[in-house]
Amino acid sequence: MLLVEDEAELAQMVAELLAEEGYAVDVAADGHSGLHHGLTRDYDVVVLDRGLPAVEGLDLLNRLRRSGITTPVLVLSALGNPADRVAGLDAGAEDYLAKPFDIDELLARLRALRRRHLDRARQMPVGQARLDLDAREVCTAGGRVALSQRECDLLATLAARPRQVFSRDDLLVLAFPEAENPVVVDTYVHYLRRKLGRTVVETVRGRGYRVGTPAP
Known part of the structure; x- marks a missing residue:
């Protein structure tokens, strides 16, 4: 508090x-x-x-x-x-x-x-979709997309502050505290984009990533 x-x-x-x-x-x-x-x-x-x-x-x-x-x-x-x-x-x-x-x-x-x-x-907005943290699913107009725990952790971190740009080092600490190599962030951004469309995570050149909008 x-x-x-x-x-x-x-x-x-x-x-x-x-x-x-x-x-x-x-x-x-x-x-x-x-x-x-x-x-x-x-x-x-x-x-x-x-x-x-x-x-x-x-x-x-x-x-x-x-x-x-x-x-x-x-x-x-x-x-x-x-x-x-x-x-x-x-x-x-x-x-x-x-x-x-x-x-x-x-x-x-x-x-x-x-x-x-x-x-x-437990239900976080991601654009027009919603992230269900308990079920580890993104609910879009086209249906439900299941996520792994790490994919869910990364998307939840981004969605919690929708206007903030996170550096790779920030996301490594917040979403992957047990990892050491920031490449893991890029890997799971790729996984999220493969499941939810390229616009679900936006790249801000020279700064990092922020949440976007999943494909319908």
């Missing part, structure tokens, strides 16, 4: 409570570091204050959504009137809780967000 909160005492208290509930918590004290964490690491849930230094909370949320980050966000803010809540939800938040808040309610809302996130994460 990522907690973006500039009030140090509150951040420490909430982080400790969340740790007691079994969450691994990263704390960011301003919008700039929160944005960096959100763009470079994977989280189940983000808890986000609005009145942040450097980058305001809803601006941070907008930037995450524009970058293709779909992690559910709960806004936790002293701005709690109906117009503020509407602004937060319209910016892309899944939930909004006003300060002061009841800790049991916060924990219950986070559990609900995490459950929904994990359920959705």
